[in-house]
Amino acid sequence: MKENVVVIGAGIAGIQASLDLADMGFSVHLIEKTPSIGGHMAQLDKTFPTNDCSMCILSPKMIMCAEHENITLHTYSEVDSIAGDFPRFKVGIREKARYIDLNRCTGCGDCVAKCPSKVPSEFEEGLSIRKAIYLPFPQAVPRKMTIDAENCRKIKDNKCGVCLKVCQAGAVDYDQKGRIVELDAAVIVIATGFDLMDATALPQFGYGICKDVVSSMQFERILSASGPTGGHLVRPSDDKEPVNLAFVQCVGSRDAKNHLYCSSVCCMYATKESILATEHAPDVKITIFYMDMRAVGKGFQEFVQRAKKSHGVRYVRSRPAKVQQANGDNGVLVSYETPGMTGEPVSEEYDMLILCPALLPSSSTREIAKMLDMELDDDGFFRTPDIRYPTDSSKKGILICGFSGAPMDIPDSVSQASGVAARTAELLSGGDR
Amino acid sequence: MTDDNFEPNIIAFTCTWCGYPSANLAGVNKIDYPANVKIIRVMCSGSVDPAVVMQALERGADGIIIIGCLIDNCHYVEGNKNAEERADRLKRLLNVLGLDSKRIRTEWINASERVKFANAMREFVDEIRELGPAPHIPAPKRKELTSEEIKKEISRIIEDTGAFDCVECGKCTSVCPVARFDTEFAPRTIVLRSMEGITDNLANDKDIWTCSTCEMCNSMCPYKVNYSGFIQGLRGTAMQLSNSPVCSQGGLIQSAIRIMAGADLKQNRLDWVTEDLEIAEKGDVFYFVGCLPHFDAIFADREYLELTRTAQSAVKLMNAAGIKPAVSNEERCCGHDLVWSGDEENFLKLMDKNLELVKNSGAKKVVFTCPECIRTFEMDYKDFAEDIDFEIVHISDLLVQLIDEGKLSLPSMADEIIATYHDSCRLGRHMGIYDSPRSLIESAGMKLVEMENTREKSACCGVSAWLSCNSAAMRMQLERLEEAKKTGAEVMLTFCPKCRIHLSCAANEELPFDRERVNIITKDLTVALAELLEGK
C-alpha cells in the first residue's frame, strides 16, 4: 500500500480526488463534517448545460467511495489538528459522536418515524423538517442515522428515549463519545467548497422579509422531484403555483461593498433553473435580472440562447435596488431601472423572487487556513501562487481543488480533483520541478 | 468717499403706469436729473424680482431705485405693496451682507409728479455717491475648452470618482428619489453618456442640475461610485461651457454668496448675539455659524422658522458646558452652494477667506451646526486645501461628548414629547452622523419615533444648493412630511436649516389633499435642546 493522503471535504471535488487517488493505490482518508458525503451537488436537481440529473451522476461516485478498499470515510468529523511538513504530516481527526453504532444501524428509519423532535432540514434549506435522529437525504452515504444532540430530548433533557426503544438493531447509544483519530499523511488535499452568502445581510432584496423571496438553493430544492414539494413548483407564501418568476443575479457578489468577485456559476444555474421551471409549469414566465451574462464554457452560450428562444426567458440587464412585499402577503414588488439610454425607474410585481447570492469560501476554509497558518487571498480563497501548478497551495504538499481555491463549476472542480491526484503522485515520486 | 470722481451707476425700475410716465414727463418738461440713472420700464413695481436687483448690484449697479404708483393707487391693486415688502427684506439682506441697505430705495410717484421724480433721482444719486461703489463681482471667467479638452476633463472626473467602475446596473436610478418623480432623469444614463464619450451635450445637459446630490445612489452603488462627486465635477465643467443651472429664488442666494466672495465687506453677521451669550474673539473653539442671518432676512416672511435661534442656542449650550466659543463677523459663506452650482472660482475665494479666519482665531476645533457647512469643510475644503490642522466637529457630536464627560447635563423634559428625527442628506449620508442626534433626543427625555425611511435610507428634502426646486422636489418634500406625520410625532427635529426652509415651502403650497396629512412642526434640534436649559 502506498502513502496516506488526507482529503478534507467530501463534495464533488473531494470525492473525485479520493476516487482517483484510491485507484492509484494511495490510502485515502476522506473527512466530511456533515453526516453524509456528497456536498452541495447532492442538493442540485440538474446540472448545466445538459440538464443531466445531478444525483444520477453523483450517487454512484458516493457509493464507490464507501466501497473502495483504499478509502476510509470519516463523516461527521472535523480536522482537529495538523502538524508537520511534507511528506510527513500528522493529522488529528475529531469524529463527533453521532450516538449511533454505525456497525449496527441498518438505516431502516423506524426511529425517525417515532422521533418527536422536529428541526428545519439543512439539506432542504429549511423548506421542510427533519427529526433529531435523521438521515440527511435518502441517498446519504453512509446510509446510517445521526442524532443531533442539540435537538435530542433525551440527550438534552433526559426525556424521550423513544428511538432506543424502537431500534431493533440496538444501534442507539446516548452515551457515545466522540474520539480523536491520529493519522500520518504524506499529502493533504483541501476541498472545503463554498457556503451561500446569507442574503438577510442585504435587506434591500427582501430575503427573510418577504415570504416569496427564496435563495437559488431553496429553489433548486423546490424543483427537485425528491424535494420538499415533490417537484411541484409552488411558492412559499400560499403553496400556489407562481406564474411570474424573477431571478436576481449578483446578490452580494460583484459588489465592492460585499464580495467583488464573480461567483462564476450563477448565470448558468439561473438559466438552468429557469428552463427547469418552465418544464415543470409550462405557463410560467421568467425574468432574469443580470449584470453581464457570463456564459463562458462549452455549450453555455447556446444554453442561454435556448432559454431565450425555446423557453421564453426574459433577460433584463439591470440590478434591482429594492424588493418589497407586494400588496398583501403574497408576491413581491421589484424596483429596477429599465436598461438602455432612457433608463426609467419601474416597479414590477412578481409572484416569487429567486436570489442568486454570492458563493463564499466555506467557513471550514477559514478554519483550516487558520490551523495551517496558510494565506488566503483578498476574497478568502486559498492562494494558489504558482501558475504552473494550479492546485499547489502556498505550502508544499497541501493541495487545493474545487471552490476553496477559486469560484468554479462542477466540471472544473472534477478536473481539478483529478489534477490533484496526479499532482500527489508526482510530488511523492520526487518528480517535483 | 475717497474717490472724488466716482459716478454711481443707478438702475431705476419704473412701473408702466406711474413711474415711467413721471420720468417721461420730466423729460418732456426738460427737468434735469442726473444721467447716472438708467431707466428700465416694467409693468408693475411688484414685478421686480429681488434676484434681479441682487444681480444688478453684483454685476455693476451701485444703487437700485424702484418706482411705482402711489400706495393704494396701484394699477394692479397691491403690486407696490408687494414691492415694498420685498425691498424691506432685501434691505435686511444687504445690511447683513454689509452692502448698506440704502442702496435700495422705493419711491411711490404719481404719473404727473415729474418734479418729485427728478428730485428723487437727484437725492438718490447723491446718497449713493456718498456711499461709494458697491463691491462688484466680475462674471466668472470661462475657459474656452476644445472638445478634446472637455473629453479629457470628463475622463479625469470619471477616474477621480470611481465612475470608471460603473457596470451600468441601474441601482442608482432605481433608488434615486428624483428619478422616481421625474422620469426624464436617470443617473445611470448620465454616467453612461460620459463613459461613451458623448460630451457634446454637456453644454446643454439639464440633467446634471436635476440631481439633488443626496447620495442615496452613492450608498447603494455596488461599485462604490462617488456619484455626487461625479455630478459636482460635471457641473464645474458644464459651467465652463456656459451651461448654468436654474436657481430657486431666481438665483438671489447665489448672487448674495458671490458677493461674499468679493471685496472687503462691512458685514453685520452677528446681530443675533444677545447680551446673555458669552462669545469670544479668539479661542480654542470656533463656532462657524454659516448663513443663518442671511436666510433669516431672505425668508423673513416665515418668521416661525426662527433661523438665527439655532446660533443662539448653540452658544447657550456651549456656554452651559463652560465653553466660550469664538464667533466672527468676518465669516463668509462656506461656499457649499457655489461648489455644487459649478462655480469653483468663487468657491475657492470663500474657502481661502474662511480658512484664514479660522487660522487667525487660533482655534483648534471648529464647531458647526449647519450640516452643509460641516460637509463642505470636511470634504470639499480638505479636497482643495492642504493645511487643515483643526478639528471639525458637529454640535451633536460635541454635545454628546460633553454629556459623556459630565460637563453638560440636560434637564429632562417636564412632559414627554414624541419626536421624529429627519437625517439631512449632508449630515447623514455625506457625514455619517446618525447616532449622536438620536442619543441627544433621548437624553433630553423625548420619545423618539423613527420614520419609515431613516438613517442611510432617509429621504432627501428635495432641493440642494438652491437648484432644481421643481415639482419632483415638491413631491419629495410632501412625501417626507407625510412620513413624519405618520409616525404620530408632535415635532420633526433636524439639524439642517435648509431642510426646514424647503419643507416649509412645500407645506405652504396649495395642496390637492387635506393639509392635515402633512401638517407637522419642524424644529431645529439645537434649539430644542437649548430650550431645555431655559426650562421650557
Ligand code: SF4
Ligand atoms: S438507529 Fe435503529 S431504528 Fe434507526 S435506522 Fe438505525 S437501525 Fe433503524
Ligand code: SF4
Ligand atoms: S431520543 Fe432524541 S433522537 Fe431519539 S426519538 Fe427522542 S428526541 Fe428523537
Ligand code: SF4
Ligand atoms: S449604481 Fe453605480 S454601478 Fe450601478 S449604474 Fe449607478 S453608478 Fe453605475
Ligand code: SF4
Ligand atoms: S445623488 Fe440623489 S438625486 Fe442625485 S442621482 Fe443620486 S440619488 Fe439621485
Ligand code: SF4
Ligand atoms: S452652506 Fe452653510 S454657510 Fe453656506 S449658505 Fe448654506 S448655511 Fe450658509
